[in-house]
Amino acid sequence: MTDLPFDPIQLMREHPEKMHIPGGLLTKQGPQDYVGGVPAITGTLFFNDAHTAEVREAICACFDEYEVIAKAHLTWLWRAEPPEGPDKFVYEKAPSMRAMIKRMNENDLVSFTYVSGKQPHDAGDWEFQVFGRRGWEAKMIVRGTSALRFTMPLLHVEKNPAAFQAMFVSFAKRLKALHGYGGQGLVLSAPRESDNQPFEAYLANMLNGLDVGEPVGATRSAHLGIKTVSWLTAVNHKMIEKIGGLSAIRSELPMDWFALYDYGAGLVVQAGPKPEGAPADQPKPARLVLPNMLFKEVRAPKVSLHYASKEGEPRLIGWGAEQWLQRFDVPEDEVQAYKARLLDEPKLTKATTLPDRL
Template identity: 35%
Template sequence: MDKDYLLWAKENQSNALIPNALLEPRHSHEGVGAALVVRAVLYFERAYETSVRLALADCFDEFRAATGDVFKFVWHNGKAAQTADKAKPMRVLAASLGENDCFDFQYMSGEQPSDACLWSFRVFGMPAWEEKMGTRGIDVLAFSWPMVAVQDNPDAFARLFFNAAQRLNAVHGHAGHAINLSPVARQQNESTEFWISQMMPGTDVGPPTANAVRDLKGQIKTVGWLTAIDVAMLGKAGGVRGLRGELPPSWFSLNDYGAGVVIRAGVWPESGAAVTEGGKSFPPPAYVVLDRALRLVRVNGLDVLQQGTVNGDAPVYNTFSSTNAWLSRFETSGDGLLAAKAALLDTPPLDLSNALPNPL
């Protein structure tokens, strides 16, 4: 993360909140439609089991211990949003709900429950009957911090990601720059997400709970600042030795979370935003290197990442070709890979202060 970008992010944090339907003139611009954040997404199984639900409550407690009391509203199991201070605690519901009840929460820090927000904690847990069908995908945990908070303490965010992967025996996951969208107006704000992703190629796109992504097993959607892969994918990618041969150790760490490994690519997440006014955006070099190393487990194609609005004029990733172009945005030639590895020399290396548990 370039120092100039860090300074810009800190000075312009208010610009991280974007009006609703910014690029959709047919829709209201009231409220916050999109928020620029650093977001973690982890995919796991058996959210209907009490032990897993309590592990999710542990993740939530750790999040709150790190961030303080940042949430104002919570959406739960399809009900109307409640103020966070009046909602039943997740831990209580984890012990009281039946296995055939959904375990679905979305904690929000916005001024209104419909606002996209900077701080968020989202659990998408299917009931037992649905998950046991074997055709409905797997469960999701997603949480976010403002960019400035991660800038100030990247290691705390990385530890949250690692600890959650360990508690949940995550199948796969990733973390890095992303755009949170309004929980009630996603399609109206997808064009904003598209526009930002064009300026910041390191940004994740699409809802973490999308069926096409939850269906992935043995493959990942994308790489990021933090990437989790299970043991089976690790073997397919060449194992620890194979990855160590591809990933320069001064910029990449590998840490065993039990069910797999977390790969950290650098001190901070990278956006790929242009470093000078009028300059060109670029794929973050660390992600280019990691994408090549994990190419055998990164998916080739998906259903569309976005839907967009009816009769909307602004572009979105609503075709197979545009979606697959986004998925392959870090692919490069042999010379491009060498250039990306050389460019790592201009980025801060990891040191002992950045260490996560169980290094490999």
């Protein structure tokens, strides 16, 4: 099931904008006539209290900001378990998010996924997804957190080298994020996610820098720690204190390669000038290994990535999921060598960082 008519790594390197993955690839039924996934730069933030008016307004404000650049590209809105109305809208005909949220009570699920595919089940590289737990769940804490994910096309980020960082930090500030991450990822078909996870698992074995798993599953353990480090990694003040404070971050992550941004409830760490795919057949990038080792202490012990395999198709579950979480781990006695290797990696530039870095 892993014989593909193209080399995904070569396509990602040379023509990522052409990599529209057929739906259902690597499943028993074979490729289907829709777009199952597209590569993009994705940012995910975990936060609490999505049942409150204050945080719901913050969610709306995040979408307002996203719409400024994405409005022309959005095509459909999907909702899970809406308290009223359909679960799917043509984007242009949908009520505003703020109007729909105002009609919800605290125990209604906050679930909005704005997509940019031609057909409603097509994946697109502009997407805004928010999952906010119902009030009764949020108050239990052990049920998990809420999450927001937004994406931008690879070429948009390449042409606007600080745009993604600016939005990620802005959203983290609005949501008072617990933690989060941003970098290379796949946007999967919103209503057919399970059928497209096998290809994501396949590609993840080739690209260590690729985010894996949908945000909703990750919320179940987000109260226990971070899921991963990436090009951008957000950590709250409690986590920073646990790993030794700001001085430890500055000591371990030199400012020529790492930028720090204050988002109020914590810090965002930018590792290098652009997102890193980190091909598995090449040495691990020091700019991902070093923050991984620094924040390893505040990593969640287990994270849900994929649904269970139905017919033997590849999925990142169980041992495979554990290995993915540990993909940037190295023995402690090798950390110094990675610090030396960092000297040969791309440095940050004024164009690739925000002006208000610490």
